[in-house]
Amino acid sequence: ATLLLINGPNLNLLGSREPEIYGARTLADLESSLSQEAEALGHELQCFQSNHEGALIDRIHQAATDGVAFLLINPAAYTHTSIALRDALLGVGLPFIEIHLSNVHAREPFRHSSFLSDIAVGVIAGLGPMGYSLALRAAASRLQIANP
Ligand code: DQA
Numbered sequence: 001a002t003l004l005l006i007n008g009p010n011l012n013l014l015g016s017r018e019p020e021i022y023g024a025r026t027l028a029d030l031e032s033s034l035s036q037e038a039e040a041l042g043h044e045l046q047c048f049q050s051n052h053e054g055a056l057i058d059r060i061h062q063a064a065t066d067g068v069a070f071l072l073i074n075p076a077a078y079t080h081t082s083i084a085l086r087d088a089l090l091g092v093g094l095p096f097i098e099i100h101l102s103n104v105h106a107r108e109p110f111r112h113s114s115f116l117s118d119i120a121v122g123v124i125a126g127l128g129p130m131g132y133s134l135a136l137r138a139a140a141s142r143l144q145i146a147n148p
Helices: 027-040 053-066 076-080 083-092 130-146
Strands: 002-007 044-049 070-074 096-100 122-125
Touching: 002 027, 002 053, 002 130, 027 044, 027 130, 053 083, 070 130, 096 130, 122 130
Parallel strands: 002 044, 002 070, 070 096, 096 122
Antiparallel strands: none
8 A cells, every 4th residue: 555654844854953852863764764664564655744734734635635545644843733734634534643753742841732643543752763663564554454
């Protein structure tokens, strides 16, 4: 199946952005190793990053039209602010896993709430890049159960 990885605002700066919180790996590095992992699991991974709320929403709509089966999304700061992103995900009805590199619950109080967690299949936070890999494996296992 085709899966789509979406990274939200400022995640294009991974590697140089607050490395003590977000680590040393770049987004390109993360995307390429995750794509390889997806391929090894028999799936195709598409990757998209944007700093713009509307572009993220348009990409989610397009995913539904393109027949994407599952979304992996780190909505970054829009997690805590965007009802529009929530409505887009509800609107297309695609299953998704919410990912955060950092443990948002151990950080500022405004990062403790999410407009997306209650409609996600699951949420991973605080495990760094490994969280993306775990989310991919969880998605692949759910797709296998749905289409044996
Ligand atoms: C983040 C956590 C968010 O609170 C923050 O705004 C980000 C990244 C994470 O991956 O830990 O940009 O989603």
